[in-house]
Amino acid sequence: MADATQFPRSSGILLHPTSLSGGHGIGDLGPTAYEFLDFLAEAGQSLWQMLPLGPTGYGDSPYQCLSVFAGNPWLISLERMAQEGWLDRTDLAGGPPVSSRVDYAAVQRYKQPRLETACRNFFAGGGSAEFEEFRRVEAAWLHPFVRFLALKEANDLVSWTRWTNAGDPDPDRVRFHEFVQWVFAGQFHSLRAAGRARGIRLMGDMPIYAAHDSADVWSAPHLFQLLPSGEPAVMAGVPPDYFSATGQLWGNPIYRWDAMERDGFAWWIERFRAAFRLFDCVRVDHFRGFQAYWQVPAGETTAMRGQWVDGPGTRLFDAILQALGKLPVVAENLGVITPAVEAIRHAFGMPGMAVLQFAFGTDPQAPGFRPHNYQRDVVAYTGTHDNDTAIGWWQSTGGDSTRTPADVEREKHFACEYLHTDGREIHWDLIRALEASVAGTVIVPAQDLLGLGSEARMNMPSTLGGNWLWRLQPGRLTEGIAARLRSMAMCYQRADPRASALAPRLEKR
Numbered sequence: 001m002a003d004a005t006q007f008p009r010s011s012g013i014l015l016h017p018t019s020l021s022g023g024h025g026i027g028d029l030g031p032t033a034y035e036f037l038d039f040l041a042e043a044g045q046s047l048w049q050m051l052p053l054g055p056t057g058y059g060d061s062p063y064q065c066l067s068v069f070a071g072n073p074w075l076i077s078l079e080r081m082a083q084e085g086w087l088d089r090t091d092l093a094g095g096p097p098v099s100s101r102v103d104y105a106a107v108q109r110y111k112q113p114r115l116e117t118a119c120r121n122f123f124a125g126g127g128s129a130e131f132e133e134f135r136r137v138e139a140a141w142l143h144p145f146v147r148f149l150a151l152k153e154a155n156d157l158v159s160w161t162r163w164t165n166a167g168d169p170d171p172d173r174v175r176f177h178e179f180v181q182w183v184f185a186g187q188f189h190s191l192r193a194a195g196r197a198r199g200i201r202l203m204g205d206m207p208i209y210a211a212h213d214s215a216d217v218w219s220a221p222h223l224f225q226l227l228p229s230g231e232p233a234v235m236a237g238v239p240p241d242y243f244s245a246t247g248q249l250w251g252n253p254i255y256r257w258d259a260m261e262r263d264g265f266a267w268w269i270e271r272f273r274a275a276f277r278l279f280d281c282v283r284v285d286h287f288r289g290f291q292a293y294w295q296v297p298a299g300e301t302t303a304m305r306g307q308w309v310d311g312p313g314t315r316l317f318d319a320i321l322q323a324l325g326k327l328p329v330v331a332e333n334l335g336v337i338t339p340a341v342e343a344i345r346h347a348f349g350m351p352g353m354a355v356l357q358f359a360f361g362t363d364p365q366a367p368g369f370r371p372h373n374y375q376r377d378v379v380a381y382t383g384t385h386d387n388d389t390a391i392g393w394w395q396s397t398g399g400d401s402t403r404t405p406a407d408v409e410r411e412k413h414f415a416c417e418y419l420h421t422d423g424r425e426i427h428w429d430l431i432r433a434l435e436a437s438v439a440g441t442v443i444v445p446a447q448d449l450l451g452l453g454s455e456a457r458m459n460m461p462s463t464l465g466g467n468w469l470w471r472l473q474p475g476r477l478t479e480g481i482a483a484r485l486r487s488m489a490m491c492y493q494r495a496d497p498r499a500s501a502l503a504p505r506l507e508k509r
Helices: 031-042 078-085 106-122 128-135 139-154 173-196 215-219 257-262 266-278 313-322 340-347 388-396 407-420 426-435 444-448 477-490 498-507
Strands: 009-014 047-049 201-206 234-237 248-253 281-282 292-297 308-311 329-331 352-355 378-381 440-444
Touching: 009 308, 009 352, 009 444, 031 047, 031 173, 031 352, 047 139, 047 388, 047 440, 106 173, 106 388, 128 173, 139 173, 173 201, 201 266, 248 292, 257 266, 257 313, 266 281, 266 313, 313 340, 340 352, 340 440, 388 426, 388 444, 407 426, 426 440, 426 444, 444 477
Parallel strands: 009 047, 009 440, 047 201, 201 281, 281 329, 352 378, 378 440
Antiparallel strands: 234 248, 234 292, 292 308
């Protein structure tokens, strides 16, 4: 599915747009996103990895969205809408206060009426041919999605299985949600073009499962294992792991792979097609689930009483390859990985992942995460959105995972020996180890680049509340950090060639 030319030796930063500074209570696709592109270019980086960009539902998780195709309206830049003339500058006053954490409720209260004002002004001006073309091209997913949202609003936002009003939606609300999706797509495509002009590729993230309370399940229930009530008959998750002794119970409905295969996996082909309209490359989350998935019976409260069930395997990726050709896909192959999982990944040329935080423990898989054992077809991370930050991991005494305090101490001792460090700059030690490795791609979360502690952690798996909130504070990504990162990227031949042209300008500042 991919080849070496689609993953040249490179490095980049993981930062979800909600975590950008600026905007109105939340990061967005406005000026600070373009400033971050400039930072990446100055730092010799050529990848910006994001988390899923869909409209989030309960819990604000980007991995539980109201649609796997749609964009998050809170990421829309109001400043750019004002530049279009759809908002007045006075409309932008009174936003949520500047904060180090996202207050999603406050963001919605502020942004929703302003998006509605922009919509009214746009249509009062006669709309546009571009909007109508967007409606036509994206109709397959857009029409069910906007109907779903309009009906959800008419039913006090409860889950679709509890709707009492499922008739025709309000046409004004349908048109509003179409407008929002058109604006999101336009702003994101502009950002992607700006990235390309700077030599920056955008890397997306595709969750394997759709949320139960989503337009995807509501509009195509025959593709999911559901009870007559519409509730999941079985639920997705993973067995006990590093993060939880009782496993992770995600609660998503599991696909009816037989039904999907009968129509040639058309739903998945369109999903990949849509993802690559936005991104230059895509990480597929929980890739292991395509070979075999952990199925938990309905009614369980943990993921312990599940079983492995065979997935579609190569048949799915053969169909995608035939329809779309070779795609730059990264397979998230963490967790309980078998030779059969790796065989699928290798058959389609998809790089896997390695997380350096997992390299120093006693788990049998730990040696595979050590840089001296890497292969070129690896995307290596200091940590992911599910891990603690590098500093938080280093300062941990246990309790944030299934490790005991004794495990943590042994882990730290080995890390010091392996990295030849006293730990005073452990985040930079980890970054340098990855940059120097043979791994084709290196990704560093912005929190690790800044040396932030557990207060900046993005997500704690198997917990509700308090996740997905961290925001980058203005001015934290300094010229000194850019210069240090660029020096490593150039030393280890990961820098975009334009980084060398930027170096003299940076050094004179």
